[in-house]
Amino acid sequence: MxxxxxxxxxxxxxGCSSDFDSDVEVFxxxxxxxxxxxxxxxxxxxxxxxxxxxxxxxxxxxxxxxxITVYGAGExxxxxxxxDAVSSGSVEMGHSGAYYWKGKIPAAQxxxxxxxxxxxxxxxxxxxxxxxxxxWRELYEPFNIYPIPCGNTGTxxxxxxxxxxxxxxxxxxxxxxxxxxxxxxxxxxxxxxxxIPGGELFTAMQTGTIDAVEWVGPFNDLAFGFQQVAKYYYYxxxxxxxxxxxxxxxxxxxxxxxxxxxxxxxxAAKAVNQDLLDEYTASNNRALKELVETHGAVLKxxxxxxxxxxxxxxxxIINESLSDPTVKLVHxxxxxxxxxxxxxxxxxxxxxxEARSNSD
Ligand code: CA
Numbered sequence: 277m278x279x280x281x282x283x284x285x286x287x288x289x290x291g292c293s294s295d296f297d298s299d300v301e302v303f304x305x306x307x308x309x310x311x312x313x314x315x316x317x318x319x320x321x322x323x324x325x326x327x328x329x330x331x332x333x334x335x336x337x338x339x340x341x342x343x344i345t346v347y348g349a350g351e352x353x354x355x356x357x358x359x360d361a362v363s364s365g366s367v368e369m370g371h372s373g374a375y376y377w378k379g380k381i382p383a384a385q386x387x388x389x390x391x392x393x394x395x396x397x398x399x400x401x402x403x404x405x406x407x408x409x410x411x412w413r414e415l416y417e418p419f420n421i422y423p424i425p426c427g428n429t430g431t432x433x434x435x436x437x438x439x440x441x442x443x444x445x446x447x448x449x450x451x452x453x454x455x456x457x458x459x460x461x462x463x464x465x466x467x468x469x470x471x472i473p474g475g476e477l478f479t480a481m482q483t484g485t486i487d488a489v490e491w492v493g494p495f496n497d498l499a500f501g502f503q504q505v506a507k508y509y510y511y512x513x514x515x516x517x518x519x520x521x522x523x524x525x526x527x528x529x530x531x532x533x534x535x536x537x538x539x540x541x542x543x544a545a546k547a548v549n550q551d552l553l554d555e556y557t558a559s560n561n562r563a564l565k566e567l568v569e570t571h572g573a574v575l576k577x578x579x580x581x582x583x584x585x586x587x588x589x590x591x592x593i594i595n596e597s598l599s600d601p602t603v604k605l606v607h608x609x610x611x612x613x614x615x616x617x618x619x620x621x622x623x624x625x626x627x628x629x630e631a632r633s634n635s636d
Contacts, residue, residue, distance in 0.1 A: 316371070376456075391516075452490065
């Protein structure tokens with residue numbers, strides 16, 4: 277090969293490489309500025325901090341290439357307008373809970389949580405390793421939404437009451453804020469369920485618009501001040517054993533992101549999903565102690581026969597909903613997973629916790 281041929285080859289490759297570099301530069305410099313709407317009050321402890329942390333993480337990991345501005349409930353859209361806003365593309369992202377959309381998608385509630393369903397740990401395993409997330413994405417696809425699990429509250433409390441619940445008869449006519457399938461179960465047990473966004477609950481209790489309220493658990497309930505407007509704090513949260521929160525992304529916006537930013541969003545959401553659960557686990561008992569010892573909340577367990585009534589009705593309602601083929605499909609996957617993991621949990625976590633609590 278003559279020297280000029282080497283020279284040509286050199287010029288050719290240095291040309292390619294310089295073109296390639298400039299492409300990468302242009303690609304890297306593209307900045308996305310997105311809006312995220314939530315169902316929670318702005319900066320609300322727990323739930324409301326999940327989207328804030330997601331925004332911070334994504335901003336940091338992407339070196340400012342994806343900037344997300346978080347809007348609390350009512351700032352851009354109402355608490356219950358989050359799904360529609362993301363679906364239409366008027367905003368790129370939302371943070372909420374899938375059971376709020378059961379009117380649009382009856383099977384959606386399985387992706388937040390159903391009465392007597394999966395715990396937080398089991399939900400995460402079903403979604404990430406048990407096929408749940410794939411079904412969830414198929415279900416939201418017609419609405420032009422890409423969902424990612426983004427937070428879990430752990431097992432919730434049944435809620436706040438101003439009268440004791442000693443039997444199923446005590447539920448009769450009781451007006452309680454309790455959304456989702458839990459609300460349907462409560463209705464069939466004789467109660468009167470309503471769904472009111474979190475930010476309006478304290479006033480609704482204070483003015484007597486509602487008689488009882490379930491929100492999350494001690495950490496969040498203390499922040500809302502329910503101890504000032506109700507006396508009895510009932511457990512267990514049979515209706516929400518491990519509720520998953522969702523990050524909603526408009527599909528067109530999602531597809532406009534380069535793969536590295538998509539990976540950053542996925543990983544940041546997964547980190548926030550676990551971080552929120554850790555925060556609840558670390559904060560709930562501290563808050564419960566304060567509620568009982570400082571504020572005089574009376575902690576009570578629901579009577580066994582009331583829990584059994586709720587369990588039977590939950591089963592009935594879920595069985596009836598299986599006439600919808602999508603609900604049937606999601607339920608099958610959910611239930612198969614539940615049966616499978618509970619077999620092992622019975623001899624692992626359950627047996628261990630029993631052994632631990634029996635020790636001196
Ligand atoms: Ca709740």
